[in-house]
Amino acid sequence: MIELQGLSHRYATGPEIRFADLALAPGEGLLLRGTSGSGKSTLLALLAGLLSASSGRIVVGGIELGGLSARQRDAWRGANLGFVPQRLHLSAALSVGDNLGLSYAAAGLPVDAARVDELLQRLGLAELAHRKPHQLSLGQAQRVALARALLRRPRLLLADEPTANLDDEACAAGLSLLQQAAAEQGACLVIATHDSRVVQALEGARMHLMALPRLAAGGAR
Numbered sequence: 001m002i003e004l005q006g007l008s009h010r011y012a013t014g015p016e017i018r019f020a021d022l023a024l025a026p027g028e029g030l031l032l033r034g035t036s037g038s039g040k041s042t043l044l045a046l047l048a049g050l051l052s053a054s055s056g057r058i059v060v061g062g063i064e065l066g067g068l069s070a071r072q073r074d075a076w077r078g079a080n081l082g083f084v085p086q087r088l089h090l091s092a093a094l095s096v097g098d099n100l101g102l103s104y105a106a107a108g109l110p111v112d113a114a115r116v117d118e119l120l121q122r123l124g125l126a127e128l129a130h131r132k133p134h135q136l137s138l139g140q141a142q143r144v145a146l147a148r149a150l151l152r153r154p155r156l157l158l159a160d161e162p163t164a165n166l167d168d169e170a171c172a173a174g175l176s177l178l179q180q181a182a183a184e185q186g187a188c189l190v191i192a193t194h195d196s197r198v199v200q201a202l203e204g205a206r207m208h209l210m211a212l213p214r215l216a217a218g219g220a221r
Contacts, residue, residue: 001026001188002047002156006056009042016054017042020210027206029182029189033199034212040192043212044158047190048081049073061155078107082154082187084145084178086161090133096120096144097129103151112151119147123177139170143177150181157187163195175201 002024010016017039024030032040045051046058049065058065061080068076090099097120101111120126123143128136136144142162149157159178163171175198182189189207191198199209 001028001061002030002190003059004056005059007046007053007058008055009046009051010054019043019056019212022208022210024188024208026186026188029191029205029207031199031202031207031209032190032192032212033194033209035194038212040194040212041160043210044160044190044192047156048083048158049077078152080155082149082152082157084142084149084157084159084162086164088133088141088145090144092133095130095132096125096136099133099144100148100151103148107152115151116147119150123147138165139173142166142170142174146174146177146181150185153185155185155187157182157185157189159189159191161193161195162191163193163198168197171195171197172201179205 002022004019004022006021007019008016019039022030032043034040042051046053046065047060049068053066063076065073065076090096091102094102097116100116100119101113104111117126120129123146125140125143125147128140128144133141145162157178162174162178166174178189178191179202181187191202191207193199
C-alpha cells in the first residue's frame with residue numbers, strides 16, 4: 001500500500017530530513033513518533049502529495065506520487081486521501097452538516113447527502129448536525145474531523161496529532177474511531193504523534209513504528 005525508498009526533503013532553510021525506507025501492506029498502518037520539530041508533519045505532507053521529495057520515491061497504492069503533475073496530485077488526493085488535522089478549519093457561519101457538504105462543493109462534486117447523514121449517524125453526530133463549530137467540544141470536533149476525512153471513502157487516512165489536548169477518555173475514544181474507520185474503509189492509517197498514550201493504545205495493532213529524531217539547526221515541521 002505504501003512504499004518509501006531513499007526519501008528525503010529539504011526546505012529552503014534548515015537541514016535535509018531523511019526518512020527510513022518502509023513497505024506497508026494493505027491493512028497495515030504507520031505510527032510516526034517524535035517530538036515537535038522531528039519531521040512528522042513533513043512526512044504526512046509528503047504522503048499527501050502536498051510536498052515534493054528532494055530525493056527518493058513515495059508509492060501509494062501502486063502510484064508513484066513524484067510522477068504526478070500538480071493537477072494529477074489534486075485529483076489523486078480527492079479520490080484517495082482522508083486527512084484528520086490537529087485543528088478543524090470549518091466555516092463558522094455554517095452548521096456541522098453544511099460544513100461536511102461543503103467538502104463536496106470544494107471538490108466540484110454534488111453533495112452526497114446520504115453519505116453525510118450516514119457518517120453523522122455512525123459517529124454519533126446526528127444530534128449535532130445543526131450546531132455551529134463554536135458550539136462543539138474538543139471530542140465532538142474530533143469526530144467531525146473524522147467524518148469529513150471519511151466522506152469519500154479514502155484508501156489513505158492521515159491523522160496529525162489527533163489526540164492533542166484530549167483527556168484520557170476522549171483520547172481512547174478517538175483512537176478507537178480511527179482504527180474502526182480505517183478497518184471498515186479498508187484504508188491504510190498513518191498517525192503522527194508525540195503522545196505516549198497513542199503508542200500504548202495501539203500496542204498489538206498492525207501498526208509499524210517510525211521514530212523520528214529531533215533535528216538540529218532549528219528542526220523540521
